[in-house]
Amino acid sequence: MVNQNSLKENIFRFLFPPKCLVCGKHNNFLCYDCYSLIPLENRFQLNKNLPKTELKSLDKIYWATGYKNFIVKKIIQNYKYSPFSKKLSAILSKMLFDFVALNELDFKEIDFLVPVPSSARRKRWRGFDHIEEICRDFSEQINLPLLTKNLVKIRDSEPQMNLSGAKRKENIQGAFFCQDQKKIQGKNILLVDDVFTTGATLEESAKTLKNFGAKKVYGLVIARD
Numbered sequence: 001m002v003n004q005n006s007l008k009e010n011i012f013r014f015l016f017p018p019k020c021l022v023c024g025k026h027n028n029f030l031c032y033d034c035y036s037l038i039p040l041e042n043r044f045q046l047n048k049n050l051p052k053t054e055l056k057s058l059d060k061i062y063w064a065t066g067y068k069n070f071i072v073k074k075i076i077q078n079y080k081y082s083p084f085s086k087k088l089s090a091i092l093s094k095m096l097f098d099f100v101a102l103n104e105l106d107f108k109e110i111d112f113l114v115p116v117p118s119s120a121r122r123k124r125w126r127g128f129d130h131i132e133e134i135c136r137d138f139s140e141q142i143n144l145p146l147l148t149k150n151l152v153k154i155r156d157s158e159p160q161m162n163l164s165g166a167k168r169k170e171n172i173q174g175a176f177f178c179q180d181q182k183k184i185q186g187k188n189i190l191l192v193d194d195v196f197t198t199g200a201t202l203e204e205s206a207k208t209l210k211n212f213g214a215k216k217v218y219g220l221v222i223a224r225d
């Protein structure tokens with residue numbers, strides 16, 4: 001079966017060969033010069049200014065950069081929304097990897113890398129699971145086993161960006177489920193997502209993993225809003 005989105009993507013690529021989304025130079029989706037302008041966080045800014053009472057299930061939270069940065073926002077938006085430049089996942093996984101390397105994080109205690117899943121409807125719309133795609137490269141780069149299709153999104157929810165703080169929590173409640181409890185029992189998990197705003201999605205995912213027996217859950221996001 002021909003995937004409609006990848007067909008669309010190929011036609012788009014043929015008509016518009018890759019050029020830097022920021023400066024327009026023809027070589028890659030983001031040239032080295034523009035990539036080097038992205039400010040990556042260092043370890044001393046971890047967990048700062050986060051509402052601890054709201055994020056009870058997360059043992060630690062790391063974010064690689066800020067969503068207010070023009071380049072970061074542009075890359076993430078082009079990756080997530082039509083015409084879905086799936087190849088941007090390589091840039092986003094590089095951001096995560098460079099952040100990990102910069103801070104010399106080894107994640108020795110972690111058993112699995114788990115992507116925050118999209119609903120089946122969102123995956124069909126995009127043609128791929130956008131966080132899973134990022135995690136595929138990233139898990140190889142940091143040498144951590146990737147566990148997919150265990151934590152799943154069983155209920156479609158309205159995009160969080162359309163909602164205010166309190167509504168976000170309500171919107172995402174009960175949206176996740178674990179398909180194989182045995183596999184995560186007593187394990188430490190590094191949960192990956194793209195953007196952290198109120199943390200409602202990350203918290204709900206972590207809560208589900210813990211309800212199904214995970215020991216520790218660390219959150220790692222690309223950008224904090």
Ligand SMILES: [Zn+2]
Pocket residue numbers: 020021022023024025030031032033034035
């Ligand atoms: Zn550029």
